[in-house]
Amino acid sequence: MEWTVIGGGPAGIAAVGKLIDAGVDPAKIGWIDPHFQVGDLGKKWSQVPGNTKVELFNRYFEHCQAFAFKSRPKKFKMEEIDPNETCLLQYVVEPLQWVTDHLRKKVHAKEEMALELFLEKGGWEIKLQKGSIFSKNVILAIGSDPKALFHPGPETIGLEVALDPNKLQKAIQSNDTVAVFGSSHSAVLVLAKLLETPVKKVINFYRSPIRYAVHLKDWILYDDTGLKGFTAQWSKKYLDGELPPRLERMLANDPAFEESLSTCTKAIYAVGFERRKLPILKQYEHLHYDDKTGIIAPGLFGIGIAFPRGKFSPLGHLEYSVGLWKFMDQLNLMLPFWQKYANA
Numbered sequence: 036m037e038w039t040v041i042g043g044g045p046a047g048i049a050a051v052g053k054l055i056d057a058g059v060d061p062a063k064i065g066w067i068d069p070h071f072q073v074g075d076l077g078k079k080w081s082q083v084p085g086n087t088k089v090e091l092f093n094r095y096f097e098h099c100q101a102f103a104f105k106s107r108p109k110k111f112k113m114e115e116i117d118p119n120e121t122c123l124l125q126y127v128v129e130p131l132q133w134v135t136d137h138l139r140k141k142v143h144a145k146e147e148m149a150l151e152l153f154l155e156k157g158g159w160e161i162k163l164q165k166g167s168i169f170s171k172n173v174i175l176a177i178g179s180d181p182k183a184l185f186h187p188g189p190e191t192i193g194l195e196v197a198l199d200p201n202k203l204q205k206a207i208q209s210n211d212t213v214a215v216f217g218s219s220h221s222a223v224l225v226l227a228k229l230l231e232t233p234v235k236k237v238i239n240f241y242r243s244p245i246r247y248a249v250h251l252k253d254w255i256l257y258d259d260t261g262l263k264g265f266t267a268q269w270s271k272k273y274l275d276g277e278l279p280p281r282l283e284r285m286l287a288n289d290p291a292f293e294e295s296l297s298t299c300t301k302a303i304y305a306v307g308f309e310r311r312k313l314p315i316l317k318q319y320e321h322l323h324y325d326d327k328t329g330i331i332a333p334g335l336f337g338i339g340i341a342f343p344r345g346k347f348s349p350l351g352h353l354e355y356s357v358g359l360w361k362f363m364d365q366l367n368l369m370l371p372f373w374q375k376y377a378n379a
């Protein structure tokens with residue numbers, strides 16, 4: 036293979052599409068994912084309300100020629116939603132699955148896990164569960180997992196359960212006191228959904244003030260860290276307004292933290308994401324990616340939530356860009372560099 040993309044989430048889909056747009060012969064592109072079901076977005080987050088406008092999702096689909104979005108057999112539900120509104124992520128998963136199925140027919144797709152990468156003969160040997168592939172260049176789009184904290188005592192509810200209202204309803208009993216850690220988009224969503232269950236009490240342990248995104252003429256202040264849409268409205272009304280009767284908030288370094296936590300029967304950690312374990316790279320002890328270019332090593336590049344681009348806002352804040360359109364935009368910028376930095 037000339038190029039192989041590891042990961043079939045939104046970033047991997049964009050990477051395959053943009054390689055084809057850049058003139059790489061699809062017959063020389065490999066694509067590896069164990070499921071090809073739109074990554075974590077498809078498997079875990081489809082019931083999550085998005086925080087970006089539908090217009091940005093439309094831009095993602097229409098921007099890449101290889102997606103052939105114009106040839107879709109019918110309009111997707113997402114396209115019936117006002118582009119200035121946000122939507123449940125499931126509406127984005129449907130067209131992403133269609134694009135995945137379309138691209139899989141063009142390239143060499145393998146339903147497998149990449150287990151190991153080995154640099155040799157000016158390229159990468161990718162060890163799979165069954166056999167291996169040699170590829171001159173590799174793009175890692177392997178995604179991230181919710182960060183795991185652990186406090187002994189309360190039973191942990193996984194974030195993928197907490198962010199799915201049906202699963203959450205089943206996981207909560209009326210005698211539960213639930214600890215929710217964090218104050219980001221995911222944490223606020225969890226708080227709002229928990230209070231729709233018969234939960235007895237919710238305690239939100241947090242470290243810093245809520246931050247809100249501000250839409251300006253040409254850019255968004257706190258675009259990647261601030262609350263937007265539903266979570267911003269909810270938070271202004273309840274967290275920074277009047278706390279609902281069953282909700283308590285406490286700083287995580289409050290002297291009463293241990294005592295309060297000991298009253299909790301369940302805990303949900305919504306404290307960010309961390310890069311999923313890389314396929315093993317034998318030659319390198321430390322592996323860093325350049326957060327401005329996505330370059331990891333010769334012929335090895337990273338994209339998506341696992342390798343977000345560090346970007347300065349016009350006021351000088353460094354934020355890490357995550358989101359479908361941002362992945363596409365990063366590829367526009369980075370792929371020309373990657374092609375020059377590629378293994379010969």
Ligand SMILES: Cc1cc2nc3c(=O)[nH]c(=O)nc-3n(C[C@H](O)[C@H](O)[C@H](O)COP(=O)(O)OP(=O)(O)OC[C@H]3O[C@@H](n4cnc5c(N)ncnc54)[C@H](O)[C@@H]3O)c2cc1C
Pocket residue numbers: 041042043044045046047067068069070071072073074075076077080083084085086087124147148149150176177178179198220221311313314338339340341357358359360
């Ligand atoms: C609460 C929440 C709200 C969000 N809201 C928005 C929003 O409003 N707008 C927006 O644009 N996005 C939103 N997102 C989605 C966001 O863009 C995600 O970060 C996105 O799913 C990341 O895509 P990815 O392709 O980088 O990773 P993933 O979707 O995690 O895909 C990674 C893929 O790589 C595969 N993989 C991993 N390791 C290997 C291996 N060794 N071999 C083979 N395959 C491997 C995995 O199986 C998976 O299929 C939201 C996400 C969350 C959690």
